[in-house]
Amino acid sequence: MQPYRILLSDDHIHAREGIREILEEYEDFLIVGEAVNGEEALSLAEELMPDIILMDIQMPVMDGLEATKRIKMKLPYIKVVMITVSDDIKDLFDALKKGAQGYLLKNIQPEAWYEYLKAFALDEVPMSKEIAYQILKEFPQEKKEVKEEKTPLSSRELEVLQLVAKGFSNKEISETLFISEHTVKSHLKNILSKLHLANRVQLTYYAFQQKLI
Structure with a gap:
């Protein structure tokens, strides 16, 4: 490599x-x-x-x-x-x-x-708990401008997204959902692709904006 x-x-x-x-x-x-x-x-x-x-x-x-x-x-x-x-x-x-x-x-x-x-x-x-909290604090100032959308994610992908937004690492997500880390990575790749986003920070924004957590 x-x-x-x-x-x-x-x-x-x-x-x-x-x-x-x-x-x-x-x-x-x-x-x-x-x-x-x-x-x-x-x-x-x-x-x-x-x-x-x-x-x-x-x-x-x-x-x-x-x-x-x-x-x-x-x-x-x-x-x-x-x-x-x-x-x-x-x-x-x-x-x-x-x-x-x-x-x-x-x-x-x-x-x-x-x-x-x-x-x-x-x-x-993973998103640090402090950063996730900072996003949560700023979110109420932005939410009026955000139009909620019907999510293209599956129920399992939504579960993964919600844990990402709470600051969970891949390992913690795998242990919480009883799936392998490889499967977590696969879900994250699909989530980013479906939402046209680039990283966990943007995923956390999306989760707050769409009131998923």
Whole structure:
């Protein structure tokens, strides 16, 4: 299997060096480029077509939030993972709303990076309970604008969707519904396809908007 191609965007050279050292330990990941600000990240994303961008939030010229928004508009299939020293729920929620797949705190243990990034690459990272709660808090302000639709999902797919929106991981969903993780992944793939959505954040929005939970 080809390694996942990584673009690293961070204005601090020591942070980039540290992340590079961590990822070079694993054959699953290959750093193909480094950017020092959001504008350069956008340019390199178009040039290098990475699988994943590790995006710092606070950067000069163009910050990571704006860069993520622009990259996802032009290249929606690239996964963007925010890397930050802050666990400020507002920053992380803003990043997810702009299309980021998830986030990593820079101060987590080095050995945890591989596990998290592999899960991000496979789109298996569960929605955190805090993020799900933040969506729930914002939902009442948006629900007047949302027209409820008849869902194209089967009853089993609805069960999976509801658990995703509650922050359950694939493993937790499989244990709750007494099905294999492979079957959970298959259901998630079908759900995303039927709803024309890209990730768990958007699925959670959909579940709240359609009053499924």
